[in-house]
Amino acid sequence: MEKTIAIVGLGLIGGSLAMALKGFEGHRVVGVVRREATAEYARDHGVGDEVTLDAAGALRRADMTVLCINPKDIVSFLEEHKEEFKPGSLVTDVCGIKSAVMAAAEILPDHVDFIGGHPMAGTEFSGIEHALPDLFRSAHYLITPRADSRPEHIALLERMAAYIGCKDVVKTTPEEHDDIIAYTSQMMHIIAVSVCDDESLFSCQGFEGSSFRGCTRVADLDVELWTQLFSMNTSALGAALDRLADNLDSYRAALRSGDTELLRSKLSWSAGRKHRTNLGERSTDPYYV
Amino acid sequence: MEKTIAIVGLGLIGGSLAMALKGFEGHRVVGVVRREATAEYARDHGVGDEVTLDAAGALRRADMTVLCINPKDIVSFLEEHKEEFKPGSLVTDVCGIKSAVMAAAEILPDHVDFIGGHPMAGTEFSGIEHALPDLFRSAHYLITPRADSRPEHIALLERMAAYIGCKDVVKTTPEEHDDIIAYTSQMMHIIAVSVCDDESLFSCQGFEGSSFRGCTRVADLDVELWTQLFSMNTSALGAALDRLADNLDSYRAALRSGDTELLRSKLSWSAGRKHRTNLGERSTDPYYV
Numbered sequence: 001m002e003k004t005i006a007i008v009g010l011g012l013i014g015g016s017l018a019m020a021l022k023g024f025e026g027h028r029v030v031g032v033v034r035r036e037a038t039a040e041y042a043r044d045h046g047v048g049d050e051v052t053l054d055a056a057g058a059l060r061r062a063d064m065t066v067l068c069i070n071p072k073d074i075v076s077f078l079e080e081h082k083e084e085f086k087p088g089s090l091v092t093d094v095c096g097i098k099s100a101v102m103a104a105a106e107i108l109p110d111h112v113d114f115i116g117g118h119p120m121a122g123t124e125f126s127g128i129e130h131a132l133p134d135l136f137r138s139a140h141y142l143i144t145p146r147a148d149s150r151p152e153h154i155a156l157l158e159r160m161a162a163y164i165g166c167k168d169v170v171k172t173t174p175e176e177h178d179d180i181i182a183y184t185s186q187m188m189h190i191i192a193v194s195v196c197d198d199e200s201l202f203s204c205q206g207f208e209g210s211s212f213r214g215c216t217r218v219a220d221l222d223v224e225l226w227t228q229l230f231s232m233n234t235s236a237l238g239a240a241l242d243r244l245a246d247n248l249d250s251y252r253a254a255l256r257s258g259d260t261e262l263l264r265s266k267l268s269w270s271a272g273r274k275h276r277t278n279l280g281e282r283s284t285d286p287y288y289v
Numbered sequence: 290m291e292k293t294i295a296i297v298g299l300g301l302i303g304g305s306l307a308m309a310l311k312g313f314e315g316h317r318v319v320g321v322v323r324r325e326a327t328a329e330y331a332r333d334h335g336v337g338d339e340v341t342l343d344a345a346g347a348l349r350r351a352d353m354t355v356l357c358i359n360p361k362d363i364v365s366f367l368e369e370h371k372e373e374f375k376p377g378s379l380v381t382d383v384c385g386i387k388s389a390v391m392a393a394a395e396i397l398p399d400h401v402d403f404i405g406g407h408p409m410a411g412t413e414f415s416g417i418e419h420a421l422p423d424l425f426r427s428a429h430y431l432i433t434p435r436a437d438s439r440p441e442h443i444a445l446l447e448r449m450a451a452y453i454g455c456k457d458v459v460k461t462t463p464e465e466h467d468d469i470i471a472y473t474s475q476m477m478h479i480i481a482v483s484v485c486d487d488e489s490l491f492s493c494q495g496f497e498g499s500s501f502r503g504c505t506r507v508a509d510l511d512v513e514l515w516t517q518l519f520s521m522n523t524s525a526l527g528a529a530l531d532r533l534a535d536n537l538d539s540y541r542a543a544l545r546s547g548d549t550e551l552l553r554s555k556l557s558w559s560a561g562r563k564h565r566t567n568l569g570e571r572s573t574d575p576y577y578v
Contacts, residue, residue: 120498140495170495180496183489188500191480193559194536198529200472201562206429206459207469209409211477214503219563227553234544240487241541245534247483252530255523264516270482273490274508 006062008032008055008077010042012122013094014068015131018048020164022133032058041128059084064156066117067093071228075104087111090153094119096181098144098174100232113153116144116174119166120185126222137165144174182236187244189226190237192219295351297321297344297366299331301411302383303357304420307337309453311422321347330417348373353445355406356382360517364393376400379442383408385470387433387463389521402442405433405463408455409474415511426454433463471525476533478515479526481508 005021007014010031021029031048032055033039042051052058059065059081067074074093085091091114095101098116105114121139123130141161145154154171161169172180196219204212230237254263294310296303299320310318320337321344322328331340341347348354348370356363363382374380380403384390387405394403410428412419430450434443443460450458461469485508493501519526543552 120496122498139498142496168495172496177496180489180493183487184493184497184501187484188504190537190540191484191504192500193556193563194533194540195476195480196559196563196566197536197539198472198532200469200529201566204469204473205566206457207409207431207461207466208473209411209428211481211507212473214506215477215480216563217503218500220560221556223553223557223560227549227556230544230552230556231549234547238541238544240489241537241544243487244483245537245541247486248479248530248534248537250486251479251483252527252534255519255527255530258523260516260520263519264512267482267510267516268512270485271509271512274482274485274505277485277490277494 002026002028003063004028004030004058004061006030006032006058006065007048008058008065008067009069009073010038010047010051010128010131011068012126012128012130013119013135014066015042015047015128016121016133016135017066017068017094017119017164018042019131019133020136021160022049024160024163027063030058030062038128045128047128047131055081056084060086062086062089064090064092064160067091067095070225071095071097071100071232074101078104078107082107082109085109085112089113090115090150090156092117092143092157096185096229097232098142098177102144102146102174113150114146115149115153115157116177117157118142118144118177118181119161119164124218124220126225134165136161138167139165141166141169142177143169143171144177145171178233179236182233183240186230186233186237187240189218189221190230190241191244192216193221195219291315291317292352293317293319293347293350295319295321295347295354296337297347297354297356298358298362299327299336299340299417299420300357301415301417301419302408302424303355304331304336304417305410305422305424306355306357306383306408306453307331308420308422309425310449311338313449313452316352319347319351327417334417336417336420344370345373349375351375351378353379353381353449356380356384359514360384360386360389360521363390367393367396371396371398374398374401378402379404379439379445381406381432381446385474385518386521387431387466391433391435391463402439403435404438404442404446405466406446407431407433407466407470408450408453413507413509415514423454425450427456428454430455430458431466432458432460433466434460467522468525471522472529475519475522475526476529478507478510479519479530480533481505482510484508 005027007018010033018029018031029048031042031051039051102116119139119141121136158169195216294316296307299322307318307320318337320331320340328340391405408425408428408430410425447458484505
């Protein structure tokens, strides 16, 4: 019998996922949206095999449901629809925060499995009109299974991640996820907006190169999404930013000192650390050039 | 009569330039290097029409000389070879600092024109083996002509920049260049190394996405080159880093306050600034995705 995947929310991530999942193990991909305009756009552009505003109808037949909405919307969606998921089905999400989402998923009945998910993909754009079928290419797909998550559900996510082009699936805990993501993702966004707050932002145009674009690319972020993500992880993010401030201060002091040897030795140390993370090899990630 | 361009230093930039200039208005491209190993590599890979260790011989016949060596090496090269440049010729450089280089070029005799140059291109790799003919594609080419620089020399640089694929040529002063580059380029490198100094660098692998790679890509930098660039611009770089620290502190305070409205409003302001810099359009820059 044909299996069904429901994708709740067809924004940048949900839309891209619906495109990328086309034909995955014969599943029927059903997009669930709130606005008729999104449904029309999705139908016109062939995003998903079917698009509906009837969440309950889709959830009842979905063997897997992927929540591609903001963290706070996940909380209210689970609360509102908790009785409508198909018994024995897998529910997962794609959200950049895991502790709060895993806690919210406690509301689900026992006959529904929940595994947190976070494909490390995205662009600085949002909305279905920016969705890309190859958005997930070479990305890490982080998952946070529960202790009692069914092995076949983990295996299903692993096959799905491979099908959409992810580099690998990394299993972690919600706490570890949020702690590390504060550094690798959230802090990058705070850096990007802070750099763009500089008084020179508009007068510097014509003088920017790839390092500036690489650092500030994500500054034009989805404000509501990132307000939620940051607010749900203030402690880990604050700690990461404290460490950054210390490391920046150390470079500022070296510059102020006028001690060229100290500066050279610091740069040598830092560059060596970076070098060891990838041994200078070019990645196949399309975002890494 | 065939014209000649001498490229002094065949590293990442010089090597790429020699490749990109192949066939430019019928010029003969002569690479000038210090080590026989580099000369051999260049010859084996067809970098330049000719490669020589004889700087004086090349300079005497070069209608344009492009110095693609470190800033301190530029100073000593000009001092050593000042009498060898062809009368009426143009000398330029590709260095990320302009005040110190323009000052050093004062040593040249009156019959040689010097125009500072800085194509905003590069990768995190160095050396001829990483040179790329399309390295300059879509990059800004900054130039700092002297008050008495000859218009035909400026026009030559403009045609050269267009030929190698640059997006545009931006004329500026050495002081303005160094002031703005402190923000758009040097600060990006200090951010990248500071992020890589974090204790989580090695344990975060598997959790990194495109924002992390975009921000830290340049951390594996050419230590000697960047030690010189930073040391020659400490005042402007220090000021840019002070402003960054203030802007980061403002976000840290907003996060600590727990005031979600404040955080949302700050993010909205910063994202709006970034949005206005490019109106959300995708650039054709290969480094901007």
